[in-house]
Amino acid sequence: MSDTYQYVQSLARRYNPADLAHMEQDAYLATRLFRLTRRLHELPQEYEELLEYAALLHDIGYVYGYDRHHKHAYDLIMAADIPGLDAREQQIVALVARYHRSARPKPKHKGFRDLDAEDREAVTRLGAILRLADGLDRSHTNAVQDLECEIVGDHVILTLYPPHGNQSERWAGLKKSRFFQEVLGVTLEIR
DSSP: OOHHHHHHHHHHHHHOGGGHHHHHHHHHHHHHHHHHTHHHHOOOTHHHHHHHHHHHHTTGGGGGOSTTHHHHHHHHHHHSOOTTOOHHHHHHHHHHHHTTSSOOOOTTSTTGGGSOHHHHHHHHHHHHHHHHHHHTTTTSSOOOOEEEEEEETTEEEEEEESSSSOHHHHHHHHHHHHHHHHHHTOEEEEO
16 A cells, blocks of 8 residues: 555545545445446546545545535645645546536636646546446445446446445436546446
8 A cells, every 4th residue: 555545545534534434435436437447538547546546535525514525625635745646646636526526627627727638638537437436335335346347339337236235326326427428428327
C-alpha cells in the first residue's frame, strides 16, 4: 500500500469515518468498472489510481452536510497536501470526486477550465464511472460484491453479484448511469 493511498484513506477517515466502508466499496467498484470498460473509455492506466483516490474521497464533503457535499469534497481535496500527487493529479482527483453527483463538467467550473483537453476528457469519463459505481452502492451495505461486464457493440451488460438483494443498487445504478451512457456512447443494462 503506497504512502499516497494511506494518506488518502486517512483523509477519508478523518472527514467521514461513518462512511469509510461505502467509499472503499465505491473505490472497488469504480476501479473494477475502469478495468472492465477500458476499451470504451480508452484512458491510460495512470488514471485508474486517480479514480480510486477520487472514489475514496468523494463523500468527505459530508462534514459540512449533504447539500453541496460534492463541491465541499472538491475544496477539501484541493486544500489537502496529498503526498505523491502533483498539482495536476490532485486537481483531477478533486474534480472526479466533485462530479460523482448530478452536475456535469462545464468549462466555467473552477479547476475544470484549467485542465488541458485530454485531462478534461479524462475527468469527464472518470466522473461518469464514479457516478455509476456510487449508484451501485446506493444502500451503503456492499450489496454488490462483484460485477461482470459484457460489451456487445454499443451495448453494455453489467451483471451484479450476488444476483439477489441488490434491487436498490440496480435502480440507482441505472439512474446514475445516464452520464456514463452519454459520455461513452453506449446503452447500459444491469442484471
